[in-house]
Amino acid sequence: MPSNYEGTTVFRYADFNVPALCRLVSKLRGGQYCFCDTSQVPACGSFNWTILISFHDGAEWVLRSPRSDGAIKSDETNLLLLASEAATLMYIRANSTIPVPEVFAYSCSKDNDIGIPYVLMSKAHGTPLQRTWKDSEKDELNMSHEQKTKILFQLGIITWRLSRLCFDRAGSLFGEDGEFQIKTCLSRGLLLNGRHSLEDINRGPFKSEKEYYEAHVSAFLEHVKYLQLGHHCFFAPIPARSEYDDYAGFRKASDWWSDFVTVQSKIDGADNRTDYVVAKEVLSEIITRWTNNVSEFHSNDRKHRFSIHHPDFSVNNIFVDEDFNITCIIDWAFCSSVPLSILLTAPGLPQSRYEVDVSLLPAFENGFRYALQKNTKGENIETEITLCRTLSCSRPIWLLSRILNFDSTTDYHLFKALWDSMGNHNQRISEFFRSRQSSQQYILLRNELKEDDQTTEQIDRLEKEYFRDDTWGLAIARKLTFVSQWSLRYHNSSAFGIRGNSNIFVADKKLWAWIDN
Secondary structure, eight states, X not given: OOGGGTTOGGGSXXXXXXXXXXXXXXXXXXXXXXXXOTTSOOEEOSSEEEEEEEETTSOXXXXXXXXXXXXXXXXXXXXXXXXXXXXXXXXXXXXXXXXXXXXXXXXXXXXXXXXXXXXXXXOOOSEEGGGTSOOTTOOOOOSOXXXXXXXXXXXXXXXXXXXXXXXXXXXXXXXXXXXXXXXXXXXXXXXXXXXGGOOSSOOOOBSSHHHHHHHHHHHHHHHHHHSOOTTOOTTSOOOOGGGSSSHHHHHHHXXXXXXXXXXXXXXXXXXHHHHHHHHHHXXXXXXXXXHHHHHHHTTTOGGGSEEEEOSOOOTTSEEEOTTOOEEEEOOOTTOEXXXXXXXXXXXXXXXXXXXXXXXXXXXXXXXXXXXXXXXXXXXXXXXXXXXXXXXXXXXXXXXXXXXXXXXXXXXXXXXXXXXXXXXXXXXXHHHHHHHHHTOHHHHHHHHHHHTXXXXXXXXXXXXXXXXXXXXXXXXXXXXXXXXHTGGGSSSOGXXXXXXXXXXXXXXXXXXXXXXXX
16 A cells, blocks of 8 residues: 555555555446545444545445454454345345345455455435434434334335245355355344354254244353343343433433442343343243244245345435435345244334334335235235235244344343233243242253352452442442342242242332332
């Protein structure tokens, strides 16, 4: 790289050869002159960074490259994601009318003239939907209900179009010698939050819906046992902004929550990990029931087994024009062919972890049914019945996938909604967990996981550093920990102590409101 480029902003995430980039772009556009502004600040997300290349006629292209310091600390995985996203975009443009960026060139290695792995693609037309959709962290409303309904209706149509892109296996698309093939599955549930490092899980491609779900349950189980859990504390769900009338109340509840989980280092402790292993028992049962039902009403329609799915129809990745017509869908990383039960779940908005407002859900379903009826015209009744039945019972699968993928902030509440959806339990959640907490199987597991917990000295030091002079916060957090019997739950039934056979202790909105009052 010429020395006069050193220190310029465009190289914030990687050094690369700007003249070589411009030569390639110019060649790909028939020799037209292009310009790369080396003073531009690269846009970036958790996984990639992007810059713009401009032409004199006003056209702009995007160069996208993986971040070496991104959320996934694996060059191999990041290059697989790049290759699959490029192949997926090319396949969608060639086989549907879904608006996606056009890929002009890509390289899955830094061994090229530019010096980095990259994808060159067209710039998305329109404006990101995030500029107008109400953010859950703010109070202002920039879109009407009718405008949001229009977006969901269009997403329903796009989902139908994706359902036409079918394969006989579940996995991610790759291009090879001009052909597209389904290979290893690069779904979020198998890669994110450190799961790319897990060795003993099946990564596909999968031949059945059962295999697909079992692999994701396996990744979930390995994660809760051995990887860091971030903000996931099963019986202490992190406060949600939507639960509070104002930001001040939400902020105060978040502080109480942070105090509570800090005492005894609850999140990565053996007790919390064992709670998730117990929850996995129910998740596995739900999957068994679902896959058995699927085999019944899919038995006469095998060609719709797995379809291309965008895992993040969030407001960041949807572009619209001034009339709220969708003009482009971007960011197809982690895309794979999935079972219909996953494809037909309503998108989470504004972000994938949030369940779409119930008043908007009919618009998504109506958009899908409209496209289905318009394009099939009753020619394949069995296919229509299969799709509509799957669409109508998709919410439990949405809840399930959010928990399995750790794409949530309130795992307990999602779990409770799943529990309620099963409909035929003879016991409450509290009774279920009580029975497991006195089970020798889970007592032994908790004790085994306890061996990897931090020492008492380490926990004391962390608490001291966190609370500093906040003796009031520390006192309350310790009192709540005592009342919850947090570290005494996985013992025989005679050791339940002060809580006896009362309801399971859940540190959520009700508790924080009680403390505040």
